[in-house]
Amino acid sequence: MQNLIEAFVLGIVEGLTEFLPVSSTGHLLLLGHFLGFESNGKTFEVLIQLGAILAILLVYFRRLLDIALRLPSDPAARRFVIGVLVAFLPAAIIGALLHGFIKGVLFNPLIVCCALIAGGLVLLVVDELELQEKYTDATAFTLPMYLKIGFFQCLAMIPGVSRSGATIVGAMLLGASKRAAAEFSFFLAMPTMAGAFAYDLLKSYKDLTFNDSMLIVIGFVAAFFSALIVVRSFLDFVSKRGFAVFAWWRIIVGLVGLAGLWIVG
Numbered sequence: 001m002q003n004l005i006e007a008f009v010l011g012i013v014e015g016l017t018e019f020l021p022v023s024s025t026g027h028l029l030l031l032g033h034f035l036g037f038e039s040n041g042k043t044f045e046v047l048i049q050l051g052a053i054l055a056i057l058l059v060y061f062r063r064l065l066d067i068a069l070r071l072p073s074d075p076a077a078r079r080f081v082i083g084v085l086v087a088f089l090p091a092a093i094i095g096a097l098l099h100g101f102i103k104g105v106l107f108n109p110l111i112v113c114c115a116l117i118a119g120g121l122v123l124l125v126v127d128e129l130e131l132q133e134k135y136t137d138a139t140a141f142t143l144p145m146y147l148k149i150g151f152f153q154c155l156a157m158i159p160g161v162s163r164s165g166a167t168i169v170g171a172m173l174l175g176a177s178k179r180a181a182a183e184f185s186f187f188l189a190m191p192t193m194a195g196a197f198a199y200d201l202l203k204s205y206k207d208l209t210f211n212d213s214m215l216i217v218i219g220f221v222a223a224f225f226s227a228l229i230v231v232r233s234f235l236d237f238v239s240k241r242g243f244a245v246f247a248w249w250r251i252i253v254g255l256v257g258l259a260g261l262w263i264v265g
Helices: 002-017 024-035 040-047 049-059 061-070 075-097 099-106 109-128 143-157 163-173 178-207 210-241 244-264
Strands: none
Touching (some): 002 024, 002 040, 002 049, 002 210, 049 061, 061 075, 075 143, 075 178, 109 163, 109 244, 143 178
């Protein structure tokens, strides 16, 4: 029963943090560490992301459908789809090559804490920079810009860096407005998270027990509903207030995590 409750709590945390620049994986690893929650090969933390994926697909369904319907006749729609695939490519290749190293070595609470703090400091600096906003529409970046954002996303293979944080910072440094940068992180999340889910499931499905599957289902459902809340409100929030609150949250969580590791191990 305790494991079921922990899976539910971790699912809520996944959904609330997946699309914020605070690192959902980092939060799950830290919380799981201090709760004593151990998943089979760290698979739970990856597979419950499907809930967050479905949440963003639901929120963006009409827009995605519109883009799909325009593909045969609209060059802009085709360029955007190609752009998302181009941005996804670096993470797909590097993630597949380093999958074992990432889960075996980098999924470490100490690394997570340091990455949270460092990423928070970076986010504070970028949020205060007077950057020129060349792009206010996430679907209208250039193809080279999409590729560069894709390489920024690869930094998030270090747990605690944050996939959305890396893509948002990269897009802003390349000329995107805060809202456009955040929105593109949503679009890029779809193939990236779906790819990570499929790859991890393919690698680990034979080792999953019935109990593992139950925990993943509970975490998935919790992640879906909590992610809906974030996706519907995040863009308006960052457009008005920026990313400072998330930067400070990262720093505080990282420092508290370090203190916890020092005190209880």
